[in-house]
Amino acid sequence: MTTKPKLTIEDIAKAAGVTIKTVSRVFNNAPNVRQQKRDLVLGVARDLGYRPNISARQLASKRSFVISHFHDNPNTDYLSEIYEGMRRACSEQGFYAVAEKLAPQKGSYRQALLDYLVRFEVDGMILSPPISDDVAVIREIEKRNIPYALISPGKKKKSAINVFIDEKNAGRSITDYLIARGHDQLAFISGLDSHAASRQREAGFWEAIEVAQIPKKNAVRLAGDFSMQSGFAAFDNLMKKAPHVTGIFAANDEMAVGTIVAALRNGKKVPQDLSVVGFDDSPFARAMWPAITSLAQPVNEMAHLSTQKLIEWVHAEALGQSRFEFSTEIIIRESCS
């Protein structure tokens, strides 16, 4: 590409009347610079349109300035929210965001991760479910002292950044919502058991039932795996096991969609004959007809904060606060009456 006369750290130093060391410090958020000088340098840099050269920083500092999200999850809506949150935080701080999909055919997570870590020498990693609970992966990362963040882990790690919602409480509140609308014959469609979130959401479901003093026999658990197909199957199962159920809580929106489609095929109207609520507030939930009432978690913000805290950790070379809980909300639409 065409190279216009590129500003260097020296140009800024001269223009601000300081040494390049000071400029370097300012751009690395290092201590020992008076606020006044910091503002001066930043002002000059902004006026001149200076941006530090990433390659030079990488080479000199032996850092990669790469934050990587390692994942194996077919939910592209979820993944793209994470990527977008990461990308925002990275771009604010002069880092690169990389999303690495694990190709299952390539062998084990562990081997793929190892290859990856050796290759890119990332400065920080973000893990999302189900990898955020993969002890072998976490062990490899810790062995290399790479700062990392866990999004929605089943088990929080003291030595990592943990960003999460209260899954149980979320499951509880959306079940409370079903109950408040008058439903007392309920079903829960689970996700994959390997995702801690599914188990926790289920715990919330049962808690709501207990608190509302609904007899346990009036509630049923249907096994799913987060896929739309498992939502179809769950509905079939429901018709066999508990056809009297009127309120369903699916552990994610895709299964809610599957359940609704299956219900329609069987001549049931949603929400008149059957109320269905989902989880995630995915584009799906908005797009479906009827649009799906769903519990929303701020995935984009969670990824953004994870990345910010990760970058702070990289700079400070020490982990600060390690737990960050986000709140959720129920987005009310038409699938539950």
Added chain:
Amino acid sequence: MTTKPKLTIEDIAKAAGVTIKTVSRVFNNAPNVRQQKRDLVLGVARDLGYRPNISARQLASKRSFVISHFHDNPNTDYLSEIYEGMRRACSEQGFYAVAEKLAPQKGSYRQALLDYLVRFEVDGMILSPPISDDVAVIREIEKRNIPYALISPGKKKKSAINVFIDEKNAGRSITDYLIARGHDQLAFISGLDSHAASRQREAGFWEAIEVAQIPKKNAVRLAGDFSMQSGFAAFDNLMKKAPHVTGIFAANDEMAVGTIVAALRNGKKVPQDLSVVGFDDSPFARAMWPAITSLAQPVNEMAHLSTQKLIEWVHAEALGQSRFEFSTEIIIRESCS
């Protein structure tokens, strides 16, 4: 992160008994190295586990080694296929793949693109629909002499890499499929008119009808915008305008899903009462119930080839072959009888 003793170009040069210049040439696919020496160097590098330091290359060569996909398209399945294809090609060649989502609230494409180009100094860009037909964006890229590739452009550019399928022919062939199954009352649900692909698929639809000598009045066009909601609306429209239609070709799978859901809600069975085919072979098509017969295009491969050719262009500093057509296939499932 922990730094193990890092191999440099000098270590490889010594081990192979050549100068660092030769090693550098080998890793840049530069000419003037005998095949024998090339193999020797690559062999030594592989044995020792050497990888060139990207930052050093960037700094010395003034290249960024970044290939960027600039997009504004809500279809995350499509986007993730593109990203994955790019990422594979980049990782094979020591480049970075970056996906940049245009935040619509930030103002015009053009401004966002400018900010972006200045900021990252990318070595190559990939544009996908609808941006692959945005003349203002293309003008800015050409002004800066940045190599770029267009995925599925409406108008091919001689000065760019064009990777595409024959959209019209694809639309023709899936319509032929509907006709061959005995349907002679047909509907086409269009996508956004700003996407050339939708117009071309429609042209194929009408061609098939003409060739099959089906009276034009037996076919109808319903306006959609690629969203699931527009599929719902299209079905409603269809019931008003042409309730006798039995075969529907939706310009993408999301609209096919919407149409099917709407049909189910209205007590119609798919495919018994209504056959529906889609386009893209998205995860949606596979997951729906009934699973959707759809025209598949190899998006991942298209992105992979675009990126490979882009990197070749960057290295050679000249554009080679500029047009690459991919073939498509119909994936037959249950939504069309």
Added chain:
DNA sequence: CTGAAAGCGCTTACAG
């Protein structure tokens, strides 16, 4: 065609 050296734009010990 090949070799020795300068240089890319930063960061980081190391003296002062």
Added chain:
DNA sequence: CTGAAAGCGCTTACAG
């Protein structure tokens, strides 16, 4: 706390 200098690992003119 600050300044001058070395150095990160490559590529690229520039002499030979």
